[in-house]
Each structure stands twice: as C-alpha cells, then as structure tokens.
Amino acid sequence: MRHIISILMENEAGALSRVVGLFSQRNFNIETLNVAPTDDPTLSRLTVTTVGDERVIEQITKQLNKLIDVVKLVDLTEGQHIERELMLVKVKAVGAQRAEVKRTTEIFRGQIIDVTPSIYTVQLAGHASKLDAFIQALGSSTLLEVVRTGVSGVARGEKVLSL
Amino acid sequence: MELLSGADMITRFLADEGVEYIYGYPGGAALHIYDAIHRQDKVNHILVRHEQAATHMADGYARATGKPGVVLVTSGPGATNAVTGIATAFMDSIPMIVLCGQVASHLIGEDAFQETDIIGVTRPIVKHSFTIEHPSDIPMILRKAFYIATTGRPGPVVVDIPKDMTAPTEKYEYVFPKKVKMRSYTPVGRGHTGQIKKAVELILKAKRPILYGGGGLVLGGASELFTQLAKKLNFPVTTSLMGIGAYPQTDRQSVGWLGMHGSFEANQAMHHSDLVVCIGARFDDRATNNVSKFCPTARIVHVDIDPSSIGKTIRVDVPIVGTATSVLEEMLALLDESKTQLEPDALADWWKQIDAWAASRAGRIYEPAEPGETMKPQQVVEAVWKATQGKAYVVTDVGQHQMFAAQYYKFDKPNHWITSGGLGTMGFGFPAAMGVKLNKPDEEVVLITGEGSFQMMMQELSTCSQFGIPVKIINLNNQSLGMVRQWQDLNYQARHAQSYMQSLPDFKMLVESYGHVAMKVEKAEDLDAAIEKAFAMKDKLVFLDVYVDPHEHVYPMQVPQGSMKDMLLSKTERT
Ligand SMILES: Cc1ncc(C[n+]2csc(CCOP(=O)(O)OP(=O)(O)O)c2C)c(N)n1
Ligand SMILES: [Mg+2]
Numbered sequence: 001m002r003h004i005i006s007i008l009m010e011n012e013a014g015a016l017s018r019v020v021g022l023f024s025q026r027n028f029n030i031e032t033l034n035v036a037p038t039d040d041p042t043l044s045r046l047t048v049t050t051v052g053d054e055r056v057i058e059q060i061t062k063q064l065n066k067l068i069d070v071v072k073l074v075d076l077t078e079g080q081h082i083e084r085e086l087m088l089v090k091v092k093a094v095g096a097q098r099a100e101v102k103r104t105t106e107i108f109r110g111q112i113i114d115v116t117p118s119i120y121t122v123q124l125a126g127h128a129s130k131l132d133a134f135i136q137a138l139g140s141s142t143l144l145e146v147v148r149t150g151v152s153g154v155a156r157g158e159k160v161l162s163l
Numbered sequence: 164m165e166l167l168s169g170a171d172m173i174t175r176f177l178a179d180e181g182v183e184y185i186y187g188y189p190g191g192a193a194l195h196i197y198d199a200i201h202r203q204d205k206v207n208h209i210l211v212r213h214e215q216a217a218t219h220m221a222d223g224y225a226r227a228t229g230k231p232g233v234v235l236v237t238s239g240p241g242a243t244n245a246v247t248g249i250a251t252a253f254m255d256s257i258p259m260i261v262l263c264g265q266v267a268s269h270l271i272g273e274d275a276f277q278e279t280d281i282i283g284v285t286r287p288i289v290k291h292s293f294t295i296e297h298p299s300d301i302p303m304i305l306r307k308a309f310y311i312a313t314t315g316r317p318g319p320v321v322v323d324i325p326k327d328m329t330a331p332t333e334k335y336e337y338v339f340p341k342k343v344k345m346r347s348y349t350p351v352g353r354g355h356t357g358q359i360k361k362a363v364e365l366i367l368k369a370k371r372p373i374l375y376g377g378g379g380l381v382l383g384g385a386s387e388l389f390t391q392l393a394k395k396l397n398f399p400v401t402t403s404l405m406g407i408g409a410y411p412q413t414d415r416q417s418v419g420w421l422g423m424h425g426s427f428e429a430n431q432a433m434h435h436s437d438l439v440v441c442i443g444a445r446f447d448d449r450a451t452n453n454v455s456k457f458c459p460t461a462r463i464v465h466v467d468i469d470p471s472s473i474g475k476t477i478r479v480d481v482p483i484v485g486t487a488t489s490v491l492e493e494m495l496a497l498l499d500e501s502k503t504q505l506e507p508d509a510l511a512d513w514w515k516q517i518d519a520w521a522a523s524r525a526g527r528i529y530e531p532a533e534p535g536e537t538m539k540p541q542q543v544v545e546a547v548w549k550a551t552q553g554k555a556y557v558v559t560d561v562g563q564h565q566m567f568a569a570q571y572y573k574f575d576k577p578n579h580w581i582t583s584g585g586l587g588t589m590g591f592g593f594p595a596a597m598g599v600k601l602n603k604p605d606e607e608v609v610l611i612t613g614e615g616s617f618q619m620m621m622q623e624l625s626t627c628s629q630f631g632i633p634v635k636i637i638n639l640n641n642q643s644l645g646m647v648r649q650w651q652d653l654n655y656q657a658r659h660a661q662s663y664m665q666s667l668p669d670f671k672m673l674v675e676s677y678g679h680v681a682m683k684v685e686k687a688e689d690l691d692a693a694i695e696k697a698f699a700m701k702d703k704l705v706f707l708d709v710y711v712d713p714h715e716h717v718y719p720m721q722v723p724q725g726s727m728k729d730m731l732l733s734k735t736e737r738t
Contacts, residue, residue, distance in 0.1 A: 010347055013294065014282060025287045055474065062471035068291040068311060071347040163346065 002031070003057050004076040004083055004153050007046040007064060008161055011037050015069035019046060022067065028052065028060050032085070032128075032150030043071065043163075047152045049128075074161050076153045083153035086123070087131045088113075092142035093120040101141055108134045119144065167337040169298035170199035170329035173262065176305045178205035179339040182233050184224070184601060185209070186217035188244075190237025191277060192264030195329035209601065209630055212622040214241050216594035218248020219620070222257050223595030224602050226581045227556055229384065231258035231312045232598065238264045238326075239277030243284065247588060249319045250288040254585025255405060256382060258317035260308050261285075265294075267327040282323050290318030295328045299335040306340040315350035316469040317382055351468050354485025356493065362440065362464040362481045363497045366396065367505065369438035371460075371513045374398045375421070378405030378584070379443020379468060385487035386410065386577040389442060392491055395498060397510060399517050401429040403444040405584045408574035413553070418517060422450040423721045424566045427527070427730060427738075428520035430721065433458055434728035435516070440464045443487045445472040447585070456726035466490045526719025526732040527570070532687040532712075540564060540639045540711040543690065544571035547609060547637055550694045555607040556581060556599050560592035560616030563645035566717040568611040590619030596634045597627060607698065610636045614667055615644045624677040627704050635697050636706040638670060641713040649716045653731075663713075670708040681706040 009015050016035055023030050028050060035046040050060060057075065064070050076083070093101045094117075101120050105112055110124035124134055128151055135146065155161070167175060173196055177185065186209045189197045200208050211217045214236045221232025236245050242263040252259045266275040282292050291311050293304045308320040327333075366372065374396070380389050386409040393400045393416055400410045401421045410417055419426030421433055433439065439461045444450065446465075451457045454477050464481040465473050473482045483490055531542040544567050547555075557572050558581040559565040565582055574580050581599060583591040596610040617638055627634065647662040674681035680703045684693045690709070697705040722729040722737065731737045 013296075014286075014292070017283070018286060021286050059471060059475060066469070066471055068345070068348050 001053070001057075002049060002051050002077070004047060004049050004081070004151055005061065005064070005073060006076050006153060006161055007048070007073040008038070008071045008163070009044050009046060009067075010069040010071065011042050011044040012069055015044065016046070018067050018069055019048075019064065022063055023048075023050075026059070026063060028056065032148070034150040034152055040163075045152075047150070049151050071163065072161060074155065076155060079159065080156035081153050082156060083127060083151050084125055085128045085131055085151045086125045086149045087134070088145075088147040089122045089124065089135070089138070089143065090145040091120055091122060091138060092118060092144060094118050097141050101138065104134070104137050108137070110134065165337045166334040168195070168199070168329065168331045168334050169295070169301050169324070170195040170331065171202075172298065172301040172335075172337050173305070173324075173329070174199045174203050174206055175337060176302055176339065177233065178203065180305075180309060182206055185233040185235050186211055186220040186598070187235030188214050188217060188237065188241055190239075190241045190264060192238035192266055192326045193235060193241070195326065195331060196235060196262070196264065196324070198331070199329075208235070210626065211594065212625050213620070214244035215248050215590065216620055216623050216626070218245045218252065218259065218261065219588075219591050219594035220598035220601070221259050222248060222252045222591070223558060223581055223598030225252075225257045225259060226595070227578050227599040228602060229382070229578065231260055231309060231317075234259065234261045236261070236263055237277070238266055238281070239279045242279055242281040246284060246288070247590075249285055249321065251583050251586045251588045251591055252319040253288040253290070255378065255583065256317050257319065258312040259319040260305075260312055261319060261321045263321060263323050265323045265325040268325045269327070271325065281321065285321050288319070289321050292321040292323065294323040295325065298328050298330075298333055301328070302337060303340050303343070306343045307345065310343045310345075311348065351470075351484055351486065352489065354466065354483040354490040354493065358481055358483045359490060359493045360497060362483060363494055363501065365438055365462055365464060365481065366440065366494075366498075367501065367503045370509070371436045372396070372398045372438040372440065372510070373432050373436045374400045375402070375433070375439055375441040375444060376400065376406040376409040377403040377442065377444020379487050380406055380409035381577045383443060383468065383487040385443070385491055388488055388491035388495065392495055395495065396505060398440075399432055399514070401425070401433065403450050403584075404569060404582065406444060407569060407580040408577040411575040412573040413575055418521065420569065421727070423452070424570065424717050424719065426570075427523065427525040427719050427732070428517060430719075430727045430730060431520045432517050433461075434726055436461045438462050438464070442466040442491070443468070446476045448476070451477060452721045452727050452729070453724045458727065525738075526730060528733070529715075534686065534688040536687060537710060537712045538687045538690060540567045540641065540715055541571050542687070543637065543639060543709050543711060544568050544611065546690055546694055547611070548572045550691070550698055551607050551609065555579070555609045556596075556603065558582070558592050558596035558599060558608065558610045560610075560612040561587045561589045561646075562613045562616060563641070563649065563715070563717050564611055564613040564616075564639040567639070589616040592616060593620045593623050593634075593636070596636075597623060597632045600632050600634045601630070608634050610634055612636060612638055613645060614638055614640045614642065614664070614670070621673070624674060624679060624704075628678045631702070633700075633702050633704050636704070638706065638708045639711050640667075640670070640708055641711050641715070642667060643713050645713070645715070646717070648713075652716065670706060674704075674706040679704040679706060681708060684709045
C-alpha cells in the first residue's frame with residue numbers, strides 16, 4: 001500500500017540527509033520526497049510517499065520518530081486527507097498538436113505558462129493520479145521534459161501537524 | 164562572567180560534567196584542544212596507540228559503570244579509525260561521546276588535508292551527531308550530546324569540531340548549561356498501564372512461562388527489579404547474550420542464556436513456552452533463529468524503551484513501550500494487588516520438564532584434558548571462573564573463546580560481562596578491558612581473548628605500560644581463527660580457507676618486550692598454578708598464553724534456519 005508520511009523536523013544542517021539515509025540504510029522505499037521550510041523558519045516540512053505492508057510502514061514511522069531532528073510526523077493515509085502535486089511539462093506544440101495540447105490542458109485545468117513558436121510549458125497541480133492521467137492524455141505529443149515536485153498533503157478538517 | 168576559548172570550553176565542560184578520563188590520539192585539527200588538555204588537571208587523557216582502541220576503552224568503561232565514555236580524535240584518519248568503535252557502541256546501545264577534530268570551517272568541502280566528512284561517514288551508526296558552527300555553541304551542544312547519549316535508548320554521539328572553533332584567541336562566555344530541553348527529543352518514560360495490566364493477566368494465566376531479559380536491563384539498571392519479579396513468580400529465567408548477569412546465573416531459576424550458542428534448556432524452554440515475557444531484548448537473528456518457527460505456542464509480551472524494537476522481527480501480543488524499571492515496578496505492584504494469586508505448584512509440571520532438560524546437560528559435555536594432553540578451552544574458562552569466585556569483570560573478544568567465556572563463566576551481577584554482541588568486533592576486548600580496569604582499579608578485570616582477536620589491538624600493550632593498567636589476559640590460543648574454522652568444518656567440508664595462522668608471534672616475548680609479565684601454558688596440570696600466579700600479581704599486566712585444542716567446536720549450536728529448539732549438541736549428535 002502507498003502511504004504519505006508528513007514530517008515536521010528541525011530545519012538544521014544534516015536533518016534531510018538523516019531522513020534520506022534512513023530509507024536507504026533500512027531498505028525502505030521512497031517514491032517521492034519533497035521538503036521546504038515552514039512559516040516557522042526553524043522547522044521544515046517533509047513529505048515522503050512510500051510503499052510497504054503494515055509492518056514496514058510501522059517500522060518506517062517508528063524509525064523516523066527515533067531521529068533526533070524529527071519533531072512530529074503523521075501518516076496522512078491513515079485518515080481523510082488532501083494530497084497535491086505540481087508538475088511542469090514541456091511539450092512540443094506545432095501544427096495540429098498546438099491546439100490539441102491547449103485543449104487537453106484546459107480539460108485538466110492546467111495553465112500554459114510559457115510559449116515559444118514550437119513549445120508549450122504546462123503547469124498542472126492535483127492528485128498524483130491526475131498528473132499521470134494528463135501525461136497519458138497528451139498521447140502522441142512529444143514530451144520534452146516532465147518535472148514533478150512529489151506529493152505534499154494535509155489532513156482534512158481540524159487535524160493539523162504542528163508543534 | 165568567564166571568557167574561554169572553544170578549546171578551553173571543551174575541557175572545562177568535561178570537568179564540569181564530571182568526566183575523569185578521556186581516551187584519544189592527537190593530530191593537527193585537534194591540537195588546540197590538546198593544548199587545553201595540557202593546561203588543566205581535572206580531565207585525564209589516556210593516549211592510546213590506535214583510535215579504535217580509544218573508542219573501545221570508552222565503551223568498556225561505559226558498560227562497566229553505566230556512564231558515558233568520552234573519546235577525542237583528530238580529523239580524517241583519526242576520525243575514520245574510530246568508526247569501528249562507534250559502530251560497536253551503536254549496535255549495543257552504549258553511551259559514548261566522540262569529539263572529532265575537523266579542518267577549519269573555511270576549508271570544509273575543499274578536500275583539505277585530512278578532511279573527511281565524518282558526520283556523513285558515521286550517520287548510520289550514531290544516535291545523533293553535531294557540527295560546531297560557533298565557539299559559543301560548544302557548552303550547549305556538548306550538553307545535548309551527553310543528554311542524548313545517556314537517556315532513552317543510549318548510543319554514541321559524534322561532535323565534529325572545525326579547528327577554528329577552538330582557536331585560542333577567540334574567547335566567549337562560558338556557562339555550564341544546567342538544563343537541556345529539546346522539542347524534538349523526549350526520552351520514553353513509563354509504560355502504558357493498560358498494557359501492563361494485560362501483561363500481568365497473561366502472566367497469571369500462563370502454564371509454561373519464561374522470562375527473557377536483555378541488555379536493556381543492564382543498561383537501564385533494572386536487574387534487581389527483574390530478579391524480584393522472577394522470584395515472585397517462580398518463572399524460569401533466560402537472557403540474551405547481552406543480558407547475561409541481569410539475573411544471577413547460579414540461581415536455581417536461571418536456565419542460562421539463549422540463542423545460537425545458548426543453553427539447551429533455555430532454547431527448549433523458549434520453544435515450548437506458552438508465554439514469553441521479554442524485557443529489554445530485541446529478538447535479533449542470533450537469538451531467535453528462523454523467526455517463522457519462533458516460539459510457535461507462545462504469547463509474547465515485549466517491554467522495550469525503543470518502540471522500533473517492538474514488532475521489528477517478530478509479532479508481539481502485548482507491546483509495552485517504557486523504561487524497564489518503571490514497567491517492572493508497575494508489574495510488581497499489580498501482582499501484589501491482584502486478587503488472582505499464583506498457585507505455588509501451578510508450574511510444577513513445567514519445572515519438572517525444565518529440570519529434565521537442564522539435567523541432560525545436552526551440548527555442554529566436554530572431556531577435560533588429562534595431564535599431558537592439550538587443554539580444552541572450556542576448562543580454562545571454568546578454571547578462571549573458580550579462581551575469581553565468579554566476581555571478575557570478564558571482557559572478551561569475538562570468536563569461539565567469546566562463546567566459551569559466556570557459557571562457562573557464571574555471572575551473578577550485571578555489568579560484569581562485557582562483550583561486543585551486536586557488531587561482533589574482533590579487537591574490542593583488550594581496549595575495553597583496559598577501560599574497565601582503569602576505572603575499577605580495585606576489581607579483577609580479565610580479558611578472555613583469542614590469538615586472532617588479540618592481534619587486532621595488541622599495540623595497546625604499550626598504552627598499558629605507559630599508564631599502568633594491570634589487566635589479566637587469558638589468550639585461548641588455538642592457533643586458528645577458531646570460529647571461522649568451525650563454520651568451515653560444518654559448511655565447507657573442512658576447507659580451511661585463510662582461517663589458520665602459520666606465523667604467530669611468540670606472545671610471551673612480545674608481551675615481555677613491553678615490560679609486562681607473560682607465561683606460556685601448554686599442559687593442563689600447569690593451568691591452575693599459572694592462573695593463581697597471574698591473579699596474585701595485582702599491579703602487573705599478566706598475559707597467559709594458553710594453548711588449547713584447535714579442533715574444538717562450540718556447542719550447543721542452533722541448526723541454521725531451524726526453530727529455537729533445533730540444535731547440534733556435539734560433532735555427532737543433534738536434537
Ligand atoms: C573485525 C572482525 N573481522 C572478522 C570477524 C569474523 N570473525 C569472527 S570470529 C573470527 C575468528 C576469531 O579468531 P580468534 O580471535 O583466534 O578466536 P577463536 O575463534 O579462535 O577463539 C573471525 C575472523 C570479526 N568478527 N571481526
Ligand atoms: Mg583462535
């Protein structure tokens with residue numbers, strides 16, 4: 001099963017490498033990873049998606065919690081949650097493809113954020129599966145570059161991950 | 164207000180923290196600190212002959228006293244030499260602080276002379292690590308390092324100190340930080356009362372229970388409470404290799420330690436039990452054998468300070484996260500209050516069975532050598548046990564001699580059995596024994612080693628001459644890497660690839676050349692006298708080079724991939 005683990009950690013040198021090191025050292029899997037400071041600059045929020053059975057996920061959360069730099073964490077997939085990912089796609093847009101790509105982008109509620117006579121750069125945000133679907137929908141168009149941020153997320157409703 | 168340089172802050176902090184000895188080796192990046200050490204007299208520095216020895220000395224000290232050991236090394240090769248000792252301490256959860264010199268901040272990342280990213284190198288083998296970024300941070304970072312190393316599940320902490328942080332001209336205010344609080348680190352406290360109640364219910368219902376204690380009891384100072392619980396319940400008691408001494412082994416309820424070379428009765432009792440109450444052990448692979456066949460009829464209660472140890476390798480029925488002392492206290496109180504009481508002979512059948520297993524002495528029978536024959540390693544350990552009345556601190560290296568020491572020396576007290584269990588580090592023993600002896604000068608400290616392991620750290624004979632550290636060394640000399648040879652006998656049709664040594668030194672001459680006493684013991688009839696003579700020389704390091712049978716195997720031995728009870732009992736018998 002795929003899990004989204006969201007971590008609040010000290011914004012300290014080396015903290016990120018401890019988290020990443022833990023995954024490789026213990027043979028845990030990382031599908032996506034993103035990290036940035038929060039509104040409180042002493043804290044970073046890191047989101048990692050991983051796959052594993054219940055026992056593996058339990059070990060992952062326990063081992064992460066053991067890291068001194070980790071303040072708190074939550075497995076978002078345990079409850080109602082919202083997940084989003086941002087993607088930038090550079091796609092060849094010439095001839096008939098130009099209109100086609102534009103239409104597909106509109107259907108997916110993406111935006112074309114950069115244009116050249118032969119290229120569109122599309123920005124799309126949403127559930128990771130929606131981004132996958134967009135790539136599929138582009139079908140025969142020539143993809144030049146796909147850049148994804150990895151998943152970030154929050155719990156629905158009142159629940160927050162904070163100090 | 165007191166102004167000190169970073170280097171002086173370090174020595175001052177260590178003194179304020181009550182550190183009496185540090186173990187280390189100087190070099191460029193650490194020289195400001197060494198100069199500070201020279202200018203004070205509260206903290207004594209022990210100059211080893213290899214940085215690995217410094218870490219093992221600190222480690223041995225920590226295991227015997229429960230206090231953190233402190234190491235000081237220089238950058239680059241000094242720090243990398245310490246890595247094996249850090250990993251050894253990490254695997255056995257030993258509190259240790261390793262201060263590493265580092266090249267000056269402005270050189271970091273430039274492949275400067277003797278620059279190594281030691282924080283990166285040690286990341287998977289430390290509990291935590293710090294880099295000093297400003298001299299004024301030194302007191303608080305060191306305080307945190309000690310706090311982290313010694314609380315919760317203990318472990319090594321590395322502090323990387325760029326040379327400019329200790330510059331003699333840069334002075335800052337020094338205050339010993341009394342309090343330390345970290346929002347991201349709160350050591351585990353009491354266990355969950357509901358869970359402890361559940362455990363007690365199982366305990367009161369069990370027909371074939373066993374108590375299983377681990378190194379956590381020793382580290383957590385919980386041996387006495389554990390013993391009280393065992394006595395109250397009249398349960399059989401086993402321990403892991405690391406838990407040896409947490410329960411008196413000469414007591415009737417002790418069935419010895421369990422696992423790969425553990426006792427026949429401990430492994431049988433575990434396998435056939437209906438309740439395992441494990442406190443402070445982590446069910447590692449050398450203890451459980453094949454986990455899918457582990458204790459098929461048992462419910463499992465697992466008490467540990469580290470939540471990640473619970474459920475890691477085996478499924479647990481009642482997990483309890485808490486300190487061993489708090490959980491044991493609560494269990495004892497609940498048992499006192501409980502309306503259901505244990506019937507005095509509820510366990511009679513179980514004890515009858517266990518006593519029969521123990522009486523068989525399966526896997527423990529060896530033929531002591533007759534006069535003139537080559538000695539058996541087992542008999543040497545037994546002789547040492549008798550000569551020291553079971554009271555010595557026994558430190559070992561790794562190999563057959565380690566297992567024989569664990570099997571044939573009986574420990575009645577915690578902290579007296581000192582061995583590298585998790586990492587299995589050859590070379591650990593000698594420096595660790597030195598660390599114990601230095602800090603317990605009035606106690607008998609015996610190193611039981613093998614000629615292979617001893618040669619990995621024998622340069623420390625020189626340190627012992629310099630600082631007068633009179634450990635007693637029993638070299639079980641089987642002229643081979645015995646444990647490797649045993650596996651080759653069992654698994655590779657006795658093809659002894661690189662497991663024997665044709666060029667052993669004359670240990671007697673070698674040891675004497677450092678000014679110590681050494682004796683070569685080749686005949687069984689000379690053994691007792693040699694041991695007696697060695698222990699009579701209180702102020703001397705004495706090395707007994709005892710020639711033992713190179714063909715001996717360690718038994719019993721669990722069958723690979725079997726259950727706990729499946730054991731080889733000798734070269735020809737199995738369960
Ligand atoms: C540093 C290190 N290298 C290799 C090993 C693998 N190993 C385990 S036991 C052993 C042989 C030990 O020989 P010795 O010290 O003579 O002890 P004996 O088994 O002969 O009693 C070896 C090589 C180890 N445990 N540690
Ligand atoms: Mg040997």
